[in-house]
Each structure stands twice: as structure tokens, then as C-alpha cells.
Amino acid sequence: MPDDFKRPEQTYIDEVARTATATVQWFLEKANAAGTHPISHNNKLTLLMGGEEGFADIACQIKAAKESIDLCCWGFDPGMELVRNRGGHWPRGETYGDLLIAAGRRGVKVRLLVWFDSTLSKIPCGHPPSMPGYTHGTWPWRADGGWCRDNIDILGAQRSRKLVQAYHDSPVTLAKFMREPMVSLRRKLYPPTPELISMLAREEYCHSWYRSAFLGDIKGVEIRTRSGSATAGAESLELVDCGLDKLSVERNGLVHVSTHHQKPILIDFFHDEGQKAVGYVMGLNSLTDYWDTNAHAPDDSRREGGGRKEKNESVQAQKHMPGEFRTLKPYHDYACRIEGRALVDIYNNFVKG
DSSP: OOOOOOOOOOOOOOTTTBBBOOOOOOOOOSSOOOOSSSOOSSOOEEEEEEHHHHHHHHHHHHHHHHHHEEESSOBBTTTSSSSOOSSSSOOOOBBHHHHHHHHHHHTOOOEEEEEEHHHHHHHTTTTOOOSSSSTOOOOOOOOTTOOOGGGGGOOSSSHEEEHHHHHSSSSOHHHHHOOOOOHHHHHHOOOOOOHHHHHHHHHHHHHHHHHHHHHOOTTTTTEEEEEHHHHHHHHHHHTTTOOOOOOOOHHHHHHHHHTOOOOEHHHHESGGGTOEEEEESOOBBGGGGGGGOOOOOOTTTTOOOOOOOHHHHHHHTTTTTTTOOOOOOEEEEEEEEEEEEHHHHHHHHHHHO
């Protein structure tokens, strides 16, 4: 049941219509009776606006991690570059996937929890394509020497780029055509422009990263998927009169995807008794669409291409190309870095899934 709040709120009345619209209290001032969302004090909060600032801070903390990295995401793009000091073609900087690979290799325990509902994934357009290489691009372009468990030690964005470039530079032999006819045909239909090489390399990398991660081949990295409880969501809605028809899109969204927006990050929670622990509660999703500067410059080559109109104008070579790497227009959102007692609640929330 909702908490009983008795704090008076000021609401303004339309003198003409003689009506007013008020909302329930958004922020909790006291711990509720069940103790599920206690209030903590003496925390240091740092608000990081925009993807450029937020992701750069996260990358810095990941590189400095000594013992553990816990990430809970709505979606995860291993090919996104958190810091982009230059424009041009992918990779424009160290990728999220490579940062986690490096952390695992130096002994840091990485736990990645990504929202994925297997029921929705079986419905056409039922699950958002939020995990490049897993929810989409699952059979990407492949090259000689591509993914295999024997070369996991050299998995990386730069390797994927060099692999694809070398394959396009080599002649198409009869043996190669017989082994990979569709790949060879694509080479004939689409010239190896820098845009094409970049896109195919990104596909190859994301697919290889996810496949290796789910097989447990990336040292120190453990990945799991999570989904919400539709039953619990429906029961919660029954407790309040939300005014939504049971067949409405809004109600079904609340029932089936009610938990997918949690995306906290927690680093070094137990290391040195938590002296250097840091966490994030974010609006930013771990997807390349969310990387943008506060200037929102549409011609900034460090950000992804935007909507269909913008993409077709800026990257003609990729127009209608099979397997095109699609993005939405970058969003402006935030990350809040937290240091202090509140990290206990972030940790408890993470381990409960």
C-alpha cells in the first residue's frame, strides 16, 4: 500500500475553470514502514549532465577500479566509446566492452546485469534492440580468423577493425566464395568505404563480445540477464486505481517492463572497507545513442548519426545497406555519482536483481 504522507502541499487553482491538478509527493522524507527504501544521510552527490561528461567519469572510475564493478543496465552496447576525443570512424576511443575486458584481466570482478525479457523477445517488435550483438546483429558479417574460443585473448575493437579491413583488402578466391558466398557477394555490391568497414567491424566486435561473455570466456566478467515480474506488476496496479484500461498500451507496459529502467553502477564496494567506493544512479543508458555533448551539435562527428533523415544525408554509403547499424537521435540525460552511506542501498538493490 502507498505510504501515508501528511505533509501539506501547495497547489494552484485555475480561477476560470475552477480546477486544479496535483500530484502525490515525489520524494520520500522518511523511511517507509517496510524499510524498502530507507533515507540515508552524509552522502556526496555529483550531478553529471550529458553523455560526454557522465560517461567520461564512469570510464575514469572503471579504469581505477581495484576489486569489483557491478553494472545494472537497461541495455548494454559493448561497442560504444565512453570517451571520444576525436571524430571519424569507429572506434573513436576505447569501447565499453574493452574497458571491462581490461578490468577483468587485471583481477577486477565484473558483474553485468542487463534487462532482457525472453518472452517479449519472441514477439515481433516486442523487445527493444538494446543489446547490439545479442538482441540484433546476431549473425553479423564474418571474416577469416573471426570469433572463436581459441583467440579470446586478442578480442578487442581495434582487432575487429583490422580484421575487417584486411579481409576487404584481400582478393576473393573461389575457396573463399564457396565458404562465405553471402559475405563475398556483399563485398561486390558495397564498396569498402570507411563507413562500411567501420560498421562491419562494429558488428563483428559486438557479436564476438557477447558470445564470449555468455560463454564465460572473458576473464573476470560475469554477465546475466534479468526480466521483470508481470505478475507482480499486475498485482501492484490492482492496489491503486490507475485509471488505465487492462488492454491499454500504458498498462501493459507497466506490467511487462516495469523494472527495466534500473541502471545503477557500483565500483569497489567492499575494497578497502569501501573507502574509495563510488556509485552511479543514472538516466543515461549504456548505449551509444546516449553519448552527446551539451552543445548538441548535429555535425559533431563524435556522436552517432541521428534519425533516418539525418543518417541518409550524412552517410549515403550506408543507405539501405543490409545489416546497417541503426541508432536513434542522441538523447540528453544525466548521471548522478554517489559516495557515502547510500551505496549500501545501491548494493542491496543490485544483488536482489
